[in-house]
Amino acid sequence: MSHMKKLFGILFVAGLVAGSAVAQNDEVQTRIEPVGSTCMQGEECAAAPAPAVAAGPKSGKDVYTGFCTTCHGAGVMGAPKFGTAADWAPRTSKGKDTLYTHAISGFNAMPPKGMCAACSDDEIKAAVDYMVDGSK
Ligand code: HEC
Structure with a gap:
């Protein structure tokens, strides 16, 4: 039974983390907006196109x-x-x-x-x- 309790505890914590991640999503998104600029030179991501899942409608x-x-x-x-x-x-x-x-x-x-x-x-x-x- 204590095993189940521990499992629920983990799930509860995971839920909290996921919840706060959603809340912070907007903030995180604006911070990572210039995708290219967060990539180190020579890294593959520098050449990757902007993610298709844009925040909000396309202009x-x-x-x-x-x-x-x-x-x-x-x-x-x-x-x-x-x-x-x-x-x-x-x-x-x-x-x-x-x-x-x-x-x-x-x-x-x-x-x-x-x-x-x-x-x-x-x-x-x-x-x-x-x-x-x-x-x-
Ligand atoms: C595959 C080629 C092609 C693409 C891609 C394309 N168009 Fe067109 N578009 C045309 C052609 C050809 C005409 C002229 C049609 C005619 O007058 O017979 C036209 C005409 C138009 C017109 C005028 C319609 C009218 O009533 O006179 C608008 C508005 C328009 N396109 C908007 C867009 C928009 C917005 C996009 C991008 C989302 C787009 N087109 C992408 C080929 C294209």
């Missing part, structure tokens, strides 16, 4: 750089080019809501969510805003 810029630039950077397949106002004017004249819908659901050669399947609708909208604002 429009992040989504653009990660996905949309593939086509919108150079205007592939007739995609309106980032930074080219003449490409975007006929698009924005349709209204932002149409652009959001087309970016999320796809439009001709424009793939749904710009191939960022893991992006939320809001993240896609932020990327549209980023492109439109950067192409005036």
Whole structure:
């Protein structure tokens, strides 16, 4: 029986540790944010991409750089080019809501969510805003 007691004691302590780890998670996350800078030179982690589990939603810029630039950077397949106002004017004249819908659901050669399947609708909208604002 004392064996069980000891086991429960360990589980209880483990629970406390896990609990406080969750509470501190936010703080820890901000402290380790610049992943690259915590790596020693020559270590493999220095070259590793930022963890996919980001704290909070991706910014429009992040989504653009990660996905949309593939086509919108150079205007592939007739995609309106980032930074080219003449490409975007006929698009924005349709209204932002149409652009959001087309970016999320796809439009001709424009793939749904710009191939960022893991992006939320809001993240896609932020990327549209980023492109439109950067192409005036
Ligand atoms: C595989 C290439 C490709 C990728 C990746 C891509 N797009 Fe596009 N996008 C296109 C093409 C091509 C068009 C033009 C479609 C047309 O007008 O027929 C387009 C058009 C658009 C439009 C204008 C829609 C309209 O109604 O005129 C928006 C907004 C847009 N893309 C947003 C995005 C966003 C946001 C991303 C990244 C999350 C993205 N795209 C990624 C190819 C791409």
